[in-house]
Amino acid sequence: MSEHESTYVPKTGVEKWLDTRLPIIRFGADYMSLPTPRNLNYWWTFGGILALCLMTQIVTGIVLAMHYTPHVDMAFASVERIMRDVNGGWLIRYVHANGASMFFIAVYLHMLRGLYYGSYKAPREMIWIIGCVIFFLMIATAFLGYVLPWGQMSFWGAEVITNLIGAIPVIGEPILIWLRGGPAIDNATLNRFFSLHYLLPFAILGCVVLHLWALHSAGQNNPVGILIPKDRTKKDMLPFHPYFTLKDGFAIILFLLLFAIFVFYQPNALGHADNYIPANPLQTPAHIVPEWYMLPFYAILRAIPDKFGGVVAMFSAIGVLFVLPWLDTSKVRSMRYRPTMRSFFFIFLVVGVGLGWCGGQLPDAPVIPGFGGVVLLDGNLNSYLWLTRLFTAYYFLFFLVIMPFVGLKETPLPIPATISEPVLTGADAMPALAPASPEKKG
Amino acid sequence: MTMKITVSMTRLIASAAVAVGLLAAAPALAAGGAAHPRSGGFSFEGPFGGYDQGQLQRGYKVYQEVCAACHSMNLMHYRNLGDRHGPFWNPKYPNPNDNPVVKALAAEVQVPDIDSETGEPIQRDATPADKFRSPYPNATAAAAGNGGAAPPDLSVMAKARHDGANYIYSLLSGYRAAPAGLQIRDGQHYNPYMAGDLTPFWTGDKHHVPEGGFIAMPPPLRNGQVTYDDGSPQTVDQYAKDVAAFIAWTSEPKMVERKQAGFGVILFLLIFAGVTYASYRRVWKGVAH
Numbered sequence: 001m002s003e004h005e006s007t008y009v010p011k012t013g014v015e016k017w018l019d020t021r022l023p024i025i026r027f028g029a030d031y032m033s034l035p036t037p038r039n040l041n042y043w044w045t046f047g048g049i050l051a052l053c054l055m056t057q058i059v060t061g062i063v064l065a066m067h068y069t070p071h072v073d074m075a076f077a078s079v080e081r082i083m084r085d086v087n088g089g090w091l092i093r094y095v096h097a098n099g100a101s102m103f104f105i106a107v108y109l110h111m112l113r114g115l116y117y118g119s120y121k122a123p124r125e126m127i128w129i130i131g132c133v134i135f136f137l138m139i140a141t142a143f144l145g146y147v148l149p150w151g152q153m154s155f156w157g158a159e160v161i162t163n164l165i166g167a168i169p170v171i172g173e174p175i176l177i178w179l180r181g182g183p184a185i186d187n188a189t190l191n192r193f194f195s196l197h198y199l200l201p202f203a204i205l206g207c208v209v210l211h212l213w214a215l216h217s218a219g220q221n222n223p224v225g226i227l228i229p230k231d232r233t234k235k236d237m238l239p240f241h242p243y244f245t246l247k248d249g250f251a252i253i254l255f256l257l258l259f260a261i262f263v264f265y266q267p268n269a270l271g272h273a274d275n276y277i278p279a280n281p282l283q284t285p286a287h288i289v290p291e292w293y294m295l296p297f298y299a300i301l302r303a304i305p306d307k308f309g310g311v312v313a314m315f316s317a318i319g320v321l322f323v324l325p326w327l328d329t330s331k332v333r334s335m336r337y338r339p340t341m342r343s344f345f346f347i348f349l350v351v352g353v354g355l356g357w358c359g360g361q362l363p364d365a366p367v368i369p370g371f372g373g374v375v376l377l378d379g380n381l382n383s384y385l386w387l388t389r390l391f392t393a394y395y396f397l398f399f400l401v402i403m404p405f406v407g408l409k410e411t412p413l414p415i416p417a418t419i420s421e422p423v424l425t426g427a428d429a430m431p432a433l434a435p436a437s438p439e440k441k442g
Numbered sequence: 443m444t445m446k447i448t449v450s451m452t453r454l455i456a457s458a459a460v461a462v463g464l465l466a467a468a469p470a471l472a473a474g475g476a477a478h479p480r481s482g483g484f485s486f487e488g489p490f491g492g493y494d495q496g497q498l499q500r501g502y503k504v505y506q507e508v509c510a511a512c513h514s515m516n517l518m519h520y521r522n523l524g525d526r527h528g529p530f531w532n533p534k535y536p537n538p539n540d541n542p543v544v545k546a547l548a549a550e551v552q553v554p555d556i557d558s559e560t561g562e563p564i565q566r567d568a569t570p571a572d573k574f575r576s577p578y579p580n581a582t583a584a585a586a587g588n589g590g591a592a593p594p595d596l597s598v599m600a601k602a603r604h605d606g607a608n609y610i611y612s613l614l615s616g617y618r619a620a621p622a623g624l625q626i627r628d629g630q631h632y633n634p635y636m637a638g639d640l641t642p643f644w645t646g647d648k649h650h651v652p653e654g655g656f657i658a659m660p661p662p663l664r665n666g667q668v669t670y671d672d673g674s675p676q677t678v679d680q681y682a683k684d685v686a687a688f689i690a691w692t693s694e695p696k697m698v699e700r701k702q703a704g705f706g707v708i709l710f711l712l713i714f715a716g717v718t719y720a721s722y723r724r725v726w727k728g729v730a731h
Contacts (some may be wrong), residue, residue: 080517084517084522084695240727243726246721260711261708265489273601277594277602286637
């Protein structure tokens with residue numbers, strides 16, 4: 001795409017003057033006419049949705065910061081004051097709080113799309129790796145932000161997560177004290193968390209710029225997964241505007257509808273009631289759980305009997321994503337032509353949701369109530385502990401064993417030579433796989 | 443290799459999906475849970491429900507005459523009583539500080555202050571700008587007066603408990619005699635809606651541990667305790683409902699604005715989605731993709 005020829009012609013004198021000095025209008029115009037694979041389906045709309053999510057969080061966050069007080073005695077009341085006495089404050093705060101959840105819904109779907117269609121493979125490794133950095137920064141930012149209202153879950157969530165650092169041998173304890181700004185979570189912790197929560201979104205923004213730069217350098221992937229030859233640009237591509245601005249726009253509005261339903265009618269459904277109890281360091285909640293979007297990783301953390309081992313597993317669950325481009329040995333990008341891998345992918349999907357479910361349960365609770373089960377090592381087989389371990393095992397097996405192995409062994413289906421021509425050999429019998437009509441798949 | 447594996451994999455996925463579905467259906471709490479709250483049939487439920495002003499006024503009366511003896515409401519000011527959709531909202535007084543009812547209600551209460559001339563602590567009539575008076579001068583005094591645990595602030599109680607308003611209603615009206623075989627600790631009371639695990643205190647059948655937990659607050663409401671002047675029944679059940687509605691309002695004073703704004707936003711988005719989809723279809727007409 002980098003060699004995409006500019007078609008912008010400055011018309012007015014001002015435009016001409018500006019174009020030789022700072023070709024910013026040309027930059028925007030070129031972006032609008034960017035050749036885009038015509039077969040992109042609705043799973044490709046989450047990039048735009050995520051850009052909207054980030055901007056929403058930054059804008060609402062800046063306004064919230066004008067009214068919020070980062071002090072242990074005042075933070076809780078200041079958040080409630082925003083909801084009561086600041087004009088439109090309830091809206092800004094609920095958009096920000098629910099916006100975090102919406103951001104994660106979109107980012108998980110965006111990542112799963114990349115996984116399914118092989119968007120991480122050459123020449124797009126850097127797009128994927130920067131995306132992983134963004135995801136990691138998002139988790140950190142969301143965690144820091146959840147501490148700010150200084151409710152019970154804020155405080156005890158911070159306690160549990162910072163304690164993980166303390167599990168690192170030798171250097172853990174000093175790092176823990178340094179991070180918290182003292183021996184316990186207190187005002188110093190809240191202050192630095194507020195500062196970092198304000199900083200990290202701009203780091204994300206910077207990474208987004210790199211993400212887009214890499215994207216426009218390597219070119220977009222597409223549901224068929226083949227690289228589009230240069231001589232087929234005219235046939236296989238459409239200008240970004242108006243074709244994809246409208247398609248993205250429609251998807252964004254549908255996403256906003258979901259967002260609005262939560263903000264206006266279920267603003268607290270995705271949160272935990274305990275976070276409306278002011279933080280009390282002397283009273284541990286019965287059941288400490290992170291926000292829903294962290295539950296799969298929280299489950300992996302608890303699956304390992306050793307604390308430090310759990311921390312390593314949890315960070316590895318994210319870390320393994322960074323090396324994904326080199327774990328997948330298949331020459332074929334899109335799982336549309338990899339039926340075996342596709343089946344493993346859908347199991348992975350179920351396992352991911354299952355891990356999230358397990359993360360919200362007490363590890364000792366029985367999976368099937370009223371059924372005895374058998375004790376194995378440190379827990380009953382009929383408990384969330386062992387179900388979580390099963391899912392955790394699959395999570396890592398999927399990336400570390402299944403992905404390299406299946407890539408070498410499976411025989412992919414015939415791949416069309418271009419995205420706009422149907423496959424001539426055999427694949428015609430399977431209309432669901434016909435690359436020319438991805439829309440019919442829904 | 444591919445086709446056969448695909449079929450068996452599909453079946454595996456289907457069974458995995460069923461298994462996850464079954465897990466989701468399993469109740470989250472097995473033993474020692476609290477009873478599911480009864481419905482208070484509140485006017486503010488549903489996407490269009492608003493507060494019942496008469497109920498909020500009665501609820502304020504119950505709070506003021508009963509709850510406020512021990513529980514603070516630190517996020518509330520007397521002026522809030524005259525806010526739009528609040529218990530004493532009067533469109534004649536868009537600024538609630540001017541509302542005579544609110545002024546009179548505030549003036550009924552004495553609040554601590556510092557005399558601006560002498561610097562001595564004094565008690566004076568509250569104004570609409572004052573916060574609801576706290577029953578105790580500080581948290582330590584509140585704890586000392588209540589067996590070691592301060593009564594929780596009630597400002598956002600309906601958001602701080604799952605199914606808030608129904609929970610408050612059920613808890614307040616749900617006190618009953620402890621089942622035989624339950625050892626009650628000193629200064630504690632049995633309530634089936636209170637969270638907890640009674641297993642350690644239960645001497646009866648191990649498989650039938652009673653629902654609920656212990657609560658330090660004795661049953662706060664009696665029939666006829668608060669006088670209503672609008673003819674509503676003066677029963678514990680009605681008091682509990684009314685004060686639960688009042689606390690729901692103090693927890694979410696902007697709920698009505700929120701739902702009304704939401705209606706407009708969603709209507710707009712639906713129309714916008716329709717227009718965008720139509721133009722999308724039109725632009726893409728005849729373009730194979």
